[in-house]
Amino acid sequence: MIPAQFDYVKPSSLEEAVRALASDEDAKVIAGGQSLLPLLRLRFAYPSVLVDLAGLDALRSVTDNGSSIEIGALVTHYELTRDPLIAAHAGLLTEAAGTIADPAVRHRGTIGGALSHGDAAGDLPAVVTALDADLVITGPSGSRVLKPGDFFSDYLTTALAPDEILTAIRVPKLSGWGYAYEKFNVTAQAWAIVGVAAAVRRENGQVAEARVGLTNMGSVPVRASAAEAAAAGADASPAALAAAGARADEGTNPPEDLRAAADYRRHLARVLTGRALTAAAGLS
Amino acid sequence: MRISVTVDGVRYDDDVEPRLLLVHYLREHAGRTGTPIGCDTSNCGACTIALNGRSVKSCSVLAVQADGADITTIQGLANGELHPMQRAFHEEHALQCGYCTPGMIMAATDLLKDNPDPTEEQVREGLEGNLCRCTGYQNIVKAVLKAAQGVKA
Ligand SMILES: Cc1cc2nc3c(=O)[nH]c(=O)nc-3n(C[C@H](O)[C@H](O)[C@H](O)COP(=O)(O)OP(=O)(O)OC[C@H]3O[C@@H](n4cnc5c(N)ncnc54)[C@H](O)[C@@H]3O)c2cc1C
Ligand code: FES
Ligand code: FES
Numbered sequence: 001m002i003p004a005q006f007d008y009v010k011p012s013s014l015e016e017a018v019r020a021l022a023s024d025e026d027a028k029v030i031a032g033g034q035s036l037l038p039l040l041r042l043r044f045a046y047p048s049v050l051v052d053l054a055g056l057d058a059l060r061s062v063t064d065n066g067s068s069i070e071i072g073a074l075v076t077h078y079e080l081t082r083d084p085l086i087a088a089h090a091g092l093l094t095e096a097a098g099t100i101a102d103p104a105v106r107h108r109g110t111i112g113g114a115l116s117h118g119d120a121a122g123d124l125p126a127v128v129t130a131l132d133a134d135l136v137i138t139g140p141s142g143s144r145v146l147k148p149g150d151f152f153s154d155y156l157t158t159a160l161a162p163d164e165i166l167t168a169i170r171v172p173k174l175s176g177w178g179y180a181y182e183k184f185n186v187t188a189q190a191w192a193i194v195g196v197a198a199a200v201r202r203e204n205g206q207v208a209e210a211r212v213g214l215t216n217m218g219s220v221p222v223r224a225s226a227a228e229a230a231a232a233g234a235d236a237s238p239a240a241l242a243a244a245g246a247r248a249d250e251g252t253n254p255p256e257d258l259r260a261a262a263d264y265r266r267h268l269a270r271v272l273t274g275r276a277l278t279a280a281a282g283l284s
Numbered sequence: 285m286r287i288s289v290t291v292d293g294v295r296y297d298d299d300v301e302p303r304l305l306l307v308h309y310l311r312e313h314a315g316r317t318g319t320p321i322g323c324d325t326s327n328c329g330a331c332t333i334a335l336n337g338r339s340v341k342s343c344s345v346l347a348v349q350a351d352g353a354d355i356t357t358i359q360g361l362a363n364g365e366l367h368p369m370q371r372a373f374h375e376e377h378a379l380q381c382g383y384c385t386p387g388m389i390m391a392a393t394d395l396l397k398d399n400p401d402p403t404e405e406q407v408r409e410g411l412e413g414n415l416c417r418c419t420g421y422q423n424i425v426k427a428v429l430k431a432a433q434g435v436k437a
Contacts, residue, residue, distance in 0.1 A: 001324050008285060008302035008348050030349075037344050038326055040303075050302065052349065078338070102413025103394060104329060107338040108345065188412035189327070 003040035007049040014058070014138055014167065020051045022140045022163040027051055029165060031074060031113035034105050059112070059167055062086060068134075068170045073112025078103070080111060090171040092179035092197055096127045099181065102189045112166045115151070118158045118220070120255065121191040123183065125152055125221040130197040130213030133171045139164035152220035177201045180279035182272040183215070186259070192216050193260045194268040196224075196248070198276035200231070207231050207241070207281060217252040217269050226250035227273050236281045238274075245274025287351040291316060292360025300347045307331045309347035310357060318359040318386055322415070329414030332387035332394075333357050339394035341413070358386035361393070369393050372431035373424070380418035388414050392428045401432055 011017040021027045028047035030036050031054075039045045053059060059072040062083050069089050071080075080086055080097035087094045093111075100106055100114070100123050114124045115135065128135070129148040137144050140163055151159050160166060183195040195215030201208045210231035212224035230244035247270075254265035278284045288297045291314045298313050310316040310333065319342060322330030326344040333342045334356040361367040366374065369389050379385045388411065395402060395410035402410065407428045408421070416424060 002305070002308075003303045005301070005303055008346070010348075030346075033346065033349065034326065034344060037305075037346070041305075041324070050346075054349065102329070103410060104332055104339040104341045104391065104413050105326065105344075107335075108340055188409070 001041040001043075003037075004043055004046050006040075006047050008052065009049060010052040010055045012055045014056055014165065017051055017053060017056065017165060018138060018140055018163060020049070021165070024048055025162060027162070029053060029116070031110040031116075032076065032108040033113075034101070034109040035113060035117045035119070053112075053165070064089075065170065068172045071111060071169045071171065073166050073168060074110050075112075077101070077106035077109045077111070077114070081106070089173040089175070090131065092127055092131060092181060092199055093124070093171065095179065096123045096181040096183075096195075096197060099123055099183045099192075099195075105189075111169060115169070116158060116160055116166050118152055118154075118156050120155055120219055120221070121216045123181070123192060123195055123215055126195055126213035126215040127181065127197045128169060128171070128213075129221040129223060130199055130211045131171050131174070132211070133169050135166060136168040136170060137164050138167050143167075145170075148221065155219045174199055174201070178280040178282050180276045182276040182279070184268050184272060194254075194265050194272060196269065196272040196276040198273065198280040200277060200280035202236050202281055205236055207234050207236050207277075210244070210277060210280075212248065212273055212276070214248065214252065214269055214273075217249065217254045217265060219253075219255070222252060224248040224250075224252075224269070224273055227277070231277055236283065238278045238283050241277040241281060241283070242274035245272075245277055246270045248273035285348050285351075287348055289314075289347075289350050289352070290354045292355070292357055302346065302348050304347045305343055306333075306335075306345040306347045306350050307342035309350075310342060310355070316357045316359050319357045320383055320386060322383065322387070327415070328384070328387070329391060330384050330387040332390040332414065334390060334394065337397070339391050356390075358389060361389065367393070368434045369396075369428070369431040372427040372434065376423045376427035376430055378419065378423040378427035384414060384416040384418075388416065388424055392424075392431065395428070396432055402428070404429065
C-alpha cells in the first residue's frame with residue numbers, strides 16, 4: 001500500500017515549522033509516523049506536504065523545572081520508559097509507555113504524536129489526564145497552554161489548530177504518590193479495550209487523594225471523578241479501594257465496537273480501577 | 285528528494301519520492317530483498333531493521349525520514365560467518381517457512397542490546413511485535429535464549 005503523493009520538508013527551527021504549516025492548509029505534521037503512516041498508506045489522509053519535526057532537537061529533551069518535569073514532544077515511548085527523571089517523578093508515564101505497542105513502534109512513536117493523534121484507545125492521553133499535565137502549544141501567534149480536559153475534544157480530534165504544534169508536556173511532580181496503569185487487552189501488542197491510570201497519596205493508613213484517568217471509556221480520556229471522590233478518605237485497604245473502583249464508570253459513555261460492548265467496558269473500568277487504586281496504594 | 289543512507293556498511297545516494305516507504309527503498313533501490321514485507325500495516329514485524337542501532341518496522345518509516353541514517357538489515361548481520369543469533373535460529377529449528385525470520389532476528393538482536401540476559405518471559409515480551417504463522421514461537425524463544433548465552437560467553 002503506497003500513500004498518495006505529498007511533498008516533504010524538514011525544518012530546523014520551530015518558527016520555520018509553524019510557518020510551513022501556516023502557509024498551506026493541507027500541510028500536516030509528522031513526528032514518529034507510527035499513527036500517520038498507516039493512515040497515509042490506507043489513503044485515509046491526503047496531506048499536500050508533510051512537515052517533519054525530526055530536525056527540532058529542542059523538542060527531544062526532558063528537563064527538571066522544579067515543581068514539574070518538562071518533556072519535549074519528540075521524546076519517544078522508548079525514551080519515556082528509560083528516562084531517570086521521568087521514572088523518579090512521573091513513573092505513571094514510564095509504566096504506561098511500556099505497554100504501548102511493541103519495542104519497534106516504541107522506538108519511533110513520540111509522546112507528542114500520541115497526544116496529538118487523540119486516539120480514544122491510546123494509553124498516554126489518560127495518563128496526562130490523570131496527572132493533570134500542561135500541554136504547551138506553539139502556533140503563528142505565539143504559545144498557549146491547555147489542560148487535558150480542553151485539549152482532547154472528540155475521537156481523533158484535539159484543540160490543536162492545523163498550524164499549531166504541541167511542543168512540550170509539563171507533568172507536575174507527584175512526590176510520595178504511588179501509581180499504576182492497568183491495561184486490558186487480548187493480545188500482547190494490542191490496544192487497550194479499557195485502560196486505567198491511577199495515582200494515590202496515602203496518609204496514616206488512609207488514602208488522602210486519588211487521581212484516576214480512563215482510556216477508551218468515551219471519545220476522549222476522562223477522569224473517574226466518582227471513584228476519585230470515593231477513594232479520598234477511604235481506608236488504604238483492597239476492599240475499600242475495590243468499592244471506590246466500582247464507581248469508575250459513573251458518568252462515562254463508553255464506545256461499543258467489535259472488541260467489546262459498552263456494558264463490558266463499564267465492567268472492566270470498575271474492576272481495573274479497583275486494581276489500579278490498590279496497586280497504586282502499594283497494597284498488591 | 286536526495287537522500288544518503290548507509291545500508292549494511294555501504295553508502296547509497298539516491299533520488300526518491302517523499303512517499304517511498306523505507307522497506308521499498310531497501311528492497312528495490314538497495315537490493316536488500318532479505319527484508320520482506322508481511323502485513324504492510326505495521327503489525328507483523330517481518331520488515332524489522334535497525335535504524336541508527338534501534339529496531340523499527342521499515343514499512344512504517346519513509347525513506348526520506350531515514351536520510352543520513354545508518355541502517356542494518358538481516359543481510360548485514362553476518363560477518364564472514366553467521367551472527368550468533370542466526371546460528372542459534374538455525375540450530376534450534378526456529379523457522380519453518382522463514383518469512384518472519386529476518387524480522388525476528390533483527391528484533392531479537394535489538395532486545396539483547398538492552399537486556400543481554402533476558403528471562404523467557406522477557407524474550408516473549410521483546411518479540412511481541414513480531415508474528416510467526418508457523419512455529420508456535422517455542423523454538424524462536426529457545427533460540428534467542430541460546431544466542432544470549434553465546435553472546436555472554
Ligand atoms: C502496531 C501498532 C500498535 C500500537 N499500539 C498502541 C497502543 O497499544 N497504545 C497506544 O497508545 N498507541 C499505540 N500505537 C500508536 C503509537 O502510540 C503512535 O506512536 C502514536 O500514537 C503516534 O505518535 P507518532 O510520533 O508516531 O505520531 P505521528 O504518527 O507522526 O502523528 C500522529 C498524528 O499527530 C500529529 N502530530 C504528531 N506530533 C505532533 C506535534 N508535536 N504537534 C502537533 N501534531 C502532531 C500528526 O500530524 C498526526 O496527525 C500503536 C501503533 C502501531 C503501529
Ligand atoms: S510488513 Fe512491516 S510490520 Fe508487517
Ligand atoms: S517461520 Fe513461517 S512465519 Fe515464522
